Amino acid sequence: MSINLRTVYAFAREMYPKLSTEYIQYGTAGFRGKAEFLDSVMFRMGVLATLRSRFRGGAVIGVMITASHNPEPDNGVKLVDPKGEMLDASWESIATDLVNVSDQDLEQHVAKIIKDNSIDITSSSHVFVGMDNRYHSPRLLKAVADGVIALKGNVREFGIVTTPMLHFFVVAANTKETYGKPTEEGYYEKLIKAFELLRNGQLENGNYKNNVVFDGANGVGARKMLQFIKRMNKSLNISVINQGIGPGKINDECGADYVKVLQRPPISMPVVEPFTRCVSVDGDADRVVYFFTNEKGEFQLLDGDRIATLVAGYLMDLVTRSEIDLRLGLVQTAYANGASTDYIVNELKFPVSCVPTGVKHLHHKALEYDIGVYFEANGHGTIVFSDHAKATIATASETKASAKTLLLLIDLINETVGDAISDMLLVETILNHKGWDVKDWISTYNDLPNRQLKIKVQDRNVIETTNAERVCVKPEGLQTEIENVVSNYKRGRAFVRPSGTEDIVRVYAEAATKEDTENLAYEVGVLVQRLAGGVGPELTKPGSAHL
Numbered sequence: 001m002s003i004n005l006r007t008v009y010a011f012a013r014e015m016y017p018k019l020s021t022e023y024i025q026y027g028t029a030g031f032r033g034k035a036e037f038l039d040s041v042m043f044r045m046g047v048l049a050t051l052r053s054r055f056r057g058g059a060v061i062g063v064m065i066t067a068s069h070n071p072e073p074d075n076g077v078k079l080v081d082p083k084g085e086m087l088d089a090s091w092e093s094i095a096t097d098l099v100n101v102s103d104q105d106l107e108q109h110v111a112k113i114i115k116d117n118s119i120d121i122t123s124s125s126h127v128f129v130g131m132d133n134r135y136h137s138p139r140l141l142k143a144v145a146d147g148v149i150a151l152k153g154n155v156r157e158f159g160i161v162t163t164p165m166l167h168f169f170v171v172a173a174n175t176k177e178t179y180g181k182p183t184e185e186g187y188y189e190k191l192i193k194a195f196e197l198l199r200n201g202q203l204e205n206g207n208y209k210n211n212v213v214f215d216g217a218n219g220v221g222a223r224k225m226l227q228f229i230k231r232m233n234k235s236l237n238i239s240v241i242n243q244g245i246g247p248g249k250i251n252d253e254c255g256a257d258y259v260k261v262l263q264r265p266p267i268s269m270p271v272v273e274p275f276t277r278c279v280s281v282d283g284d285a286d287r288v289v290y291f292f293t294n295e296k297g298e299f300q301l302l303d304g305d306r307i308a309t310l311v312a313g314y315l316m317d318l319v320t321r322s323e324i325d326l327r328l329g330l331v332q333t334a335y336a337n338g339a340s341t342d343y344i345v346n347e348l349k350f351p352v353s354c355v356p357t358g359v360k361h362l363h364h365k366a367l368e369y370d371i372g373v374y375f376e377a378n379g380h381g382t383i384v385f386s387d388h389a390k391a392t393i394a395t396a397s398e399t400k401a402s403a404k405t406l407l408l409l410i411d412l413i414n415e416t417v418g419d420a421i422s423d424m425l426l427v428e429t430i431l432n433h434k435g436w437d438v439k440d441w442i443s444t445y446n447d448l449p450n451r452q453l454k455i456k457v458q459d460r461n462v463i464e465t466t467n468a469e470r471v472c473v474k475p476e477g478l479q480t481e482i483e484n485v486v487s488n489y490k491r492g493r494a495f496v497r498p499s500g501t502e503d504i505v506r507v508y509a510e511a512a513t514k515e516d517t518e519n520l521a522y523e524v525g526v527l528v529q530r531l532a533g534g535v536g537p538e539l540t541k542p543g544s545a546h547l
């Protein structure tokens, strides 16, 4: 096989010319931007995925086309490595350089990547591609596929799938189907089988009722949930809202991000009994949060921290009852509610670590444990089991019922990445086994009020942080000022960091009361504006609207 790079890039220039010279970066979740500027990015990511597959000895590499929780005009692309992880950090800069190079320099640049990484261009290469249900995704998928074909790689298109489904397919193929069958049916089959065995015919238990409202964010999660329902043997009554078949747009006034950040129910909520479990997923269904309204009609949120603590407590209990010795750990970020961390440390007595924002950091840390539970507060997370843990549990399952349950849970969990639907089925399983409703669940601890602000600055990279982003080291003096302010608030905690997905600085604040939290966030926001080159309008002082 020989590849004439010159012909390939003449073709690229004709079909996928670079329309924007604006510099873009492979960030926390790959490339994101307005869909009309992404064709050349997609073609080049098809090229890169082909090279990455060859670099990894012909293992399958995944390419997912999605802008997750972003609005409808946006799209994006992220690469999935052979074990289902996000693209290795060392290749993120290769990706960034590749998409920013001009059309004229493309050929030479690709030749350099091949040479620098000693890639055998004649070896075989396999790329799996999936997309969310944005109207521009099919066009962008074709660009990725053309990029793969241009370098004579093999491409397999999965059409519209959730991000976690694509991760599942990649791992299933690379493990020679030990993990599951790399097909849509294989995915449904594995999860539904485990879920229904764990239910074992017991559909209700104590306070647990068998009904859930599912907000699909008008995204791919809604479509796939409808497929789940068709294949499930009525083991859970799920009513799907924001299905994406009406005029509603993806993530618009619905979905996990909307519900979590604005702390309110999504649009199109039917009238339901108080305490009915409701679930929101995001546009590509890798995040999930729960919510309900209480008897006073007040909105109550059960976010990623709640899921993490529920799961951790349950797994710990099963491990203890199985009389096996495994190292369990929970991984959070600085955004985790302080009350959840206190509960984990003091009540669950579970080792907990804090890492920088972004799933790749959480995932890597979780791999250090036999059973690693990781969740971002926004609902993105999963559980990973080491080979040692799997073997120990399998042996114990011959004699212990609790270990048998653990074994089934491993099949229910999509270990490759956070998976909204798999996580939801896991939560449903645990609540059912415990006989809990949302009232029982939320009473485990009281969340501290918290507030996030987005501050516009001239250059967000003037902010540098350390200690898992909890301490700001640059610009000089900012951290001391933050600490001074925080010390005036009971249970106060605040930190600032540059966002990896938006051109802003994020401020996080929590304190004992809602009013204090608002004031603390405001004060820290003003400090960022003053010391880090704020460019936005002046922040509104909390409560000033009522003066």
Ligand SMILES: CC(=O)N[C@H]1[C@@H](OP(=O)(O)O)O[C@H](CO)[C@@H](O)[C@@H]1O
Pocket: 028, 029, 068, 335, 357, 358, 359, 376, 378, 380, 498, 499, 500, 501, 502, 506
């Ligand atoms: C506070 C917050 O929710 N940040 C999100 C957001 O990252 P930022 O770097 O904060 O923009 O998007 C990431 C990708 O989806 C997600 O991993 C992360 O948790």
Ligand SMILES: [Mg+2]
Pocket: 068, 069, 282, 283, 284, 285, 286, 287
């Ligand atoms: Mg997402």
